[in-house]
Amino acid sequence: xxxxxxxxxxxxxxxxxxxxxxxxxxxxxxxxxxxxxxxxxxxxxxxxxxxxxxxxxxxxxxxxxxxxxxxxxxxxxxxxxxxxxxxxxxxxxxxxxxxxxxxxxxxxxxxxxxxxxxxxxxxxxxxxxxxxxxxxxxxxxxxxxxxxxxxxxxxxxxxxxxxxxxxxxxxxxxxxxxxxxxxxxxxxxxxxxxxxxxxxxxxxxxxxxxxxxxxxxxxxxxxxxxxxxxxxxxxxxxx
Amino acid sequence: xxxxxxxxxxxxxxxxxxxxxxxxxxxxxxxxxxxxxxxxxxxxxxxxxxxxxxxxxxxxxxxxxxxxxxxxxxxxxxxxxxxxxxxxxxxxxxxxxxxxxxxxxxxxxxxxxxxxxxxxxxxxxxxxxxxxxxxxxxxxxxxxxxxxxxxxxxxxxxxxxxxxxxxxxxxxxxxxxxxxxxxxxxxxxxxxxxxxxxxxxxxxxxxxxxxxxxxxxxxxxxxxxxxxxxxxxxxxxxxxxxxxxxxxxxxxxxxxxxxxxxxxxxxxxxxxxxxxxxxxxxxxxxxxxxxxxxxxxxxxxxxxxxxxxxxxxxxxxxxxxxxxxxxxxxxxxxxxxxxxxxxxxxxxxxxx
Numbered sequence: 001x002x003x004x005x006x007x008x009x010x011x012x013x014x015x016x017x018x019x020x021x022x023x024x025x026x027x028x029x030x031x032x033x034x035x036x037x038x039x040x041x042x043x044x045x046x047x048x049x050x051x052x053x054x055x056x057x058x059x060x061x062x063x064x065x066x067x068x069x070x071x072x073x074x075x076x077x078x079x080x081x082x083x084x085x086x087x088x089x090x091x092x093x094x095x096x097x098x099x100x101x102x103x104x105x106x107x108x109x110x111x112x113x114x115x116x117x118x119x120x121x122x123x124x125x126x127x128x129x130x131x132x133x134x135x136x137x138x139x140x141x142x143x144x145x146x147x148x149x150x151x152x153x154x155x156x157x158x159x160x161x162x163x164x165x166x167x168x169x170x171x172x173x174x175x176x177x178x179x180x181x182x183x184x185x186x187x188x189x190x191x192x193x194x195x196x197x198x199x200x201x202x203x204x205x206x207x208x209x210x211x212x213x214x215x216x217x218x219x220x221x222x223x224x225x226x227x228x229x230x231x232x233x234x235x236x237x238x239x
Numbered sequence: 240x241x242x243x244x245x246x247x248x249x250x251x252x253x254x255x256x257x258x259x260x261x262x263x264x265x266x267x268x269x270x271x272x273x274x275x276x277x278x279x280x281x282x283x284x285x286x287x288x289x290x291x292x293x294x295x296x297x298x299x300x301x302x303x304x305x306x307x308x309x310x311x312x313x314x315x316x317x318x319x320x321x322x323x324x325x326x327x328x329x330x331x332x333x334x335x336x337x338x339x340x341x342x343x344x345x346x347x348x349x350x351x352x353x354x355x356x357x358x359x360x361x362x363x364x365x366x367x368x369x370x371x372x373x374x375x376x377x378x379x380x381x382x383x384x385x386x387x388x389x390x391x392x393x394x395x396x397x398x399x400x401x402x403x404x405x406x407x408x409x410x411x412x413x414x415x416x417x418x419x420x421x422x423x424x425x426x427x428x429x430x431x432x433x434x435x436x437x438x439x440x441x442x443x444x445x446x447x448x449x450x451x452x453x454x455x456x457x458x459x460x461x462x463x464x465x466x467x468x469x470x471x472x473x474x475x476x477x478x479x480x481x482x483x484x485x486x487x488x489x490x491x492x493x494x495x496x497x498x499x500x501x502x503x504x505x506x507x508x509x510x511x512x513x514x515x516x517x518x519x520x521x522x523x524x525x526x527x528x529x530x531x532x533x534x535x536x537x538x539x540x541x542x543x544x545x546x547x548x549x550x551x552x553x554x555x556x557x558x559x560x561x562x563x564x565x566x567x568x569x570x571x572x573x574x575x576x577x578x579x580x581x582x583x584x585x586x587x588x589x590x591x
Contacts, residue, residue, distance in 0.1 A: 040438045041437040041438070065303060067329075068302075068329055071326075074303065079307055103293075107296070
């Protein structure tokens, strides 16, 4: 008998481009929150970028905090410190977390804010139309590197991994069911570490951006598996 | 019983007694003692103290914590408040009644130097919003440490009523000096019912739903009418009216007292709230008024525009001459007394 997959009750619709990895993460996250009983006891801190597509009341109600570009970890820390019983998680893009918000990203790890940080890395600024991000690969063509990026991307994982206050650091992708299952396990671990031990976790999700990469969804996944993961290797780096 | 307290320490204690749940701050002269005081006091009261890594992080921590509905506070000065502007407009946008103490240093850029004693140079920014978009903060300017305590304690609930950021705007000198003060009782810490609790519910007022942008302008207009706050000083028969705020008004008071002893009919209208500016105070001026003098501790005239605009709105004051005396630093009261006398004798040039 076929198993029926029901969407988590908080998701009405998700306004991402076809083939985008964001929607898979949003779905997984809501599944975990529902399974662990935090649907009505969590605050999602969204930055600016494609993660901001969950603004409005399309995905879950007012337990998301619209935050300025790059600031979600500190705003999330503020909320967590006055409401310690709530699961607080940030949902940012690579431009948000590694360009304008790099200071906040490192600070949150360094001080071990009792929150969980999730960064979608799609190697460009998706929402504004595909400009170069700190994660854009060497040679990658974007709207601001039309001849290919001359310099090199930043991989934050070695730095995050080296910080004592980080309880868990991992990188996943969404290019296959096996990888998606791994990602779900990482999310579960981050939730448990925060709610049971008050610890900081960092999970980066390498995500396809077919619209701005000008590739089909299938080719986008192929490019991640063959090229992007050479620069941003997958796996658990700490914890 | 009254006790001798330093301004910066008193601001922190007043906020704690008013129910502040979280304080976050970054050291900058001349407000660093607020951060130092709260670093001990808040944990002692089982509340949250955070020393931030920049003023931007201070205000964004307040943004996140303030969305819970609890009273939260930060403080800074000069460039620190400049750095906060993106967060202050964000707090206005979401209706967060954060308390911001601005201990004004002096001047543009890094400011400071000999100007750590403070000024009213940030008057224009504080009363006009400061970040992007059309918004206003409630701006209260105390003339003593006791009044600063009372403003924090009594006016923070007003900020909660209208869900609007509130600025206690003061000068380096007031923050650094000591005065005999009395504190009110501790108020219970309460989270407002609109605060986020982790539940999937919508904030009916300032939640993420789009559409009614007019609600912000309507709120500002309502506060403009309902939140004016000022003090009348010897105005009953006054022919000359001095308008001044903060410590500057205290020096003016000395000059006014001295002139009154000589039989000069002079008084003062002291805005306690600089935004909304007390237009009603101007409406209530007696018909004996012949001239208005605006005195500011600022490199250039800033409050003057508010005074002129308020007078424009009151028909009886439309033809009255206005005089302006901005100065870099507080003028001694005998210099001000001489200036007021010169104005009255027709030896000073009116504005415009």
